[in-house]
Amino acid sequence: MNIFKDLLPLQIVLFGKKIKKAISKAIKLNDMKRIIKFFLRNIPRKYLQKVVYFATNSIKVFYLGNKVECSVCKKHYRKFLPYGYVHSRENALCPNCLALERHRLLWLYLKERTDIFKKDISFLHIAPELCFIESFRKQKNIKYTTADLESPWADIHLNVEDMPLEDESYDFVMANHILEHVDNLDKALSEIYRVLKKGGFAILLSPINPKRETTYEDKNITDPFEREKHFGQKDHVREFGLDYASVLKKEGIEIVEDRFIETLDRKKVIRYALANPDCLTIENYIFVAKKL
Incomplete structure (x- = not known):
């Protein structure tokens, strides 16, 4: 393809x-x-x-x-x-x-910290990043499904807040940089965790403001230019803060804030242009949700 x-x-x-x-x-x-x-x-x-x-x-x-x-x-x-x-x-x-930096870091993480390339798994990729699609499709052990609200290369078109998918149907779900866009964050997280199998995991990366203690959201702000001023982008409806892990937490879900990048050799961080090795923040961490 x-x-x-x-x-x-x-x-x-x-x-x-x-x-x-x-x-x-x-x-x-x-x-x-x-x-x-x-x-x-x-x-x-x-x-x-x-x-x-x-x-x-x-x-x-x-x-x-x-x-x-x-x-x-x-x-x-x-x-x-x-x-x-x-x-x-x-x-x-x-x-x-x-x-981008986060994609190159995430690819290293998936290779070095997970076994998704070593066993048969079902993988739901929500809002699929172009850089990953071909690489995942080539993996014979992965039953790979892409999903998005409007992406022309998504296998399924859906709203992440109400997904027409069966309960506990995927071993691995990845949904990066979408939670800052959804109207109802609670529904989106509930749906992601619902389709995740017990023992499975989800990777949920979002832009985080390391200078903000708690997530900022105001449903009264609907003007695109006001949203850009408050949330950093015209189509964002919230700005996550240092409480991101707790925002992701739900009953039966363990959240891991993996500081994988801090374990990498400085030369590797520079070679792959993953981040400024002298200024690592929460933005450089991998957030993993494990279904117990």
């Missing part, structure tokens, strides 16, 4: 030359931050990864080198692309597979 076949919307094909021209100019001006930020702020969410994939693959030759390496696709470059909705992070986005 080629997830990129027939997926680029018509407007990308029509304006492909203009996009390439703009990107080439940005490279000359050393201003890829502006291009990436433009995509993040103006491209509809369901098309965003496809547009960025199209754009970055047209210019990745300019980043060839061997200073950094992507743990997901194994490609190496002189540096990664900048990325960020409001504040751009340097050396963040792999121009080949679109893996």
Whole structure:
């Protein structure tokens, strides 16, 4: 299966030359931050990864080198692309597979701390990240299902707050960077834990503000620009704080705040551009929910 076949919307094909021209100019001006930020702020969410994939693959030759390496696709470059909705992070986005820092870290975690590649499992991937899809589909031991509200490459289209799936049907569920978007957080968590088998686990990563003690939410804030000001992004409805683990907790669920990154060699953290090794925070931890 080629997830990129027939997926680029018509407007990308029509304006492909203009996009390439703009990107080439940005490279000359050393201003890829502006291009990436433009995509993040103006491209509809369901098309965003496809547009960025199209754009970055047209210019990745300019980043060839061997200073950094992507743990997901194994490609190496002189540096990664900048990325960020409001504040751009340097050396963040792999121009080949679109893996970000958290994706490269998570891939290492799955390889080194779990056995999902070693035994037969059923895996539900909610809001699937493009960088992971092909790699998971190639695993013969994994019964892999992707699900999303509107993603064109999701096997199932659903609302995570009310999933038409049987109880305890998956050994592993992964849902990253979606809990800050859902209207009813309690329902979303209950549904994720409901479809998880006993003894199974879920990985639930979300953006966390390490300067905020408790999660901030205000249902009266509905204007996109106000949401960006309060929650960091126009389509966010809450901002998680240092209490994230307790927010995830429910009866029969054990939450593990795994500081896996702190066990890695400094050179490895730098090589894979996982984070600033001198400034690790809760944002760099892996949150695992285990069903007892």
